[in-house]
Amino acid sequence: MKNFTFKKAAVLSLFSIMFAGVASAQTDSTKMMSTSSSETGTAKVFGGIGQYNTFSIGVNAGITDGLVPFAINATNKFKVDLGYGAYLRQQLSHTFSLQLDYFGGKVHGIDKAGTSKFGMTEYKTDYNSVALSGVFDIASVSFLHRKNSVNFYGSAGVGVDFYKVKSYTAEDGTIIADPYGSTINRKVFAPVGLGVKFKLTDAVALNFGYTVNFVQGYSFAGPSTYPNFSHYSYTHGGLEFTLGSKSKKNIEWVNPVAMMYDELYDAALRQEVEVLKGRVGNVETAVSDLKKDADGDGVADQFDKCPGTPAGSVVDGSGCVIVFPKPDTIAATPKGTAYSNIQFEFDSSVLRTSSYPVLDATSADLRASGKGVEVDGFASSEGTAAHNIALSKDRANSVKTYLVNSGVDAKKVKVKGFGETMPIADNSTEDGRVLNRRVQFKQK
Known part of the structure; x- marks a missing residue:
């Protein structure tokens, strides 16, 4: 009991710190959204991914539960336990990245009295898992704000879940401890999640997420749940740290729409455009001069050596009248x-x-x-x-x-x-x- 109280206190403390960070990030976001200054640095459109920092690491902690929306659950009462994780992520573009995750923790499921579905009323399972996921940023490309401080994302991946059922309670109240002995189940699983990030600094972000882990097995809750695969949820918060040079920006927080706008309205580029306009104007003037033919003999005034020839005269290439021999x-x-x-x-x-x-x-x-x-x-x-x-x-x-x-x-x-x-x-x-x-x- 004391151990569980400590876990709850640790989780609540972590979330208190994180929510304080959220408030700070939202205030900072309002300021950043209202400014018109550029955040593109020295990066150029189509300049390559090497212009940015793309690697980051993160740590998180939160609560696990056997209940998952829109699924047939092994138990039906909300009962939380502690989960934790860490990850390494590489951003491959403004909107997509690959993430290598580690998850660990416990899942505690419990039924309300008399509502057992699979021959048990409570279970406790420990797990450790690794997965590779694709992460899709939803708000990186923005036409509304020059700078982003809040970014929503979705993720999906595949990995291996190593779990051990510590105990489960049968319908008659019998507690079956360590039902599978030292056996550790190894099953393929698919983590699917949603989340939101808040930019605290160029190198640190606050990350909140909700992940559902679908396990390709039937014994995660103790007794078999066939034909329903096992599953559990992980609600978490944590910090993400960008790796790389301080002179480069994290590509996740760079808005390519603002970059294109800034590059289009770059002072040197605008000056070059004005010079080109002047050159085009000179060419148009020269063409207009070439078209001028005051005497209408078909030879432009610039090349007419005999201006003012009478109408209907037959002239040579220099505009002079051709006199045919008599x-x-x-x-x-x-x-x-x-x-x-x-x-x-x-x-x-x-x-x-x-x-x-x-x-x-x-x-x-x-x-x-x-x-x-x-x-x-x-x-x-x-x-x-x-x-x-x-x-x-x-x-x-x-x-x-x-x-x-x-x-x-x-x-x-x-x-x-x-x-x-x-x-x-x-x-x-x-x-x-x-x-x-x-x-x-x-x-x-």
């Missing part, structure tokens, strides 16, 4: 006269149909006389010198191809390209440039 500006030789200059369009080596009579007359003379000829290609001054050299050679080759196809011996025709050198007219005017786009013959 018949009287071409070499003053009768049409179809052999060896007359061959004219070309701007940046083209394609023969005009108007050049065919001259080429036919030249071919006829070369075939009749057996003479040779040098075909020299030229270009106007638009474009680079290298481009114009290549263009002039292409023009000369076009003429040679025509002559050879008409029967002239290819060995009698040599080709040279002189580019924009040796102009025959002024390259500063379009009329002059038209005349310089030519092929001329040099007889041998």
